[in-house]
Amino acid sequence: MAFRIGTGIDYHQLAEGRKLFIGGVxxxxxxGALGHSDADVLLHAICDAMLGALALGDIGTHFPDTSAAFKDIDSKILLQQSYDKIKAKGYKVVNVDSTLCLEAPKIKPYIAQMQQTIAAILELEVDAVSVKATTTEKMGFVGREEGLVAHATVLLEK
Known part of the structure; x- marks a missing residue:
């Protein structure tokens, strides 16, 4: 049985007048997060982790921010398309572990919904999707609420 592991990280600036999407919620x-798409930092990190596990490049390679086709796109679509690329190579996701770094808002009330959304797209049980959050204790751009960061690790199985 072949296993592959991938890590992903994504950053987005925060700005007034944008909606905030995290984990498909x-x-x-x-x-809200600034970006060419809906700027869902968590889903982007998971996409990068899956693609990276199979050395398929990164999210920008497959969904370039120079393409009008991806302008304001729902990142759940990007996650589904990334997963389709993984399945086409004969792999499935075993589990996802992720961490969000942001000062505000508090996301604990939304974590279960994020897990359900991600699990449904990746054909997983909810308990195979971990979403955690931390602050940077007011340090750096995250601490000043100028942006947010997501880290993701994904295990794939052939």
Whole structure:
């Protein structure tokens, strides 16, 4: 049995006047993430982790921010298309472990919904998707609420 592991990381600036999507869930907040797509930092990190596990490049290779086709696209579609690429290579996801870094808003009330959304797309049980969050204790751009970061690790099995 062949296993592959991948890691992904994504960063987005926060700005007034944008909606905030994390893990496929819209979260009420006065700021949202800036990006060509809906700027879902968590789903982007998971895409990169899956693609990286099979040395398929990164999310920008497959879904370039120079393409009008991906302007304001729902990142759940990007996650599905990334997963389709993994399945085409004969792999499935075993589990996802992820960490969000942001000062606000608090996302604990939304974690179960994020897990359900991600699990449904990746054909997993909910307990195979871990979503954790931390702050940077007011340090750096995350601490100043200028941006947010997501890290993801994905295990694939052939």
């Amino acid at each position: 819209e979260i009420p907040h006065h700021k």
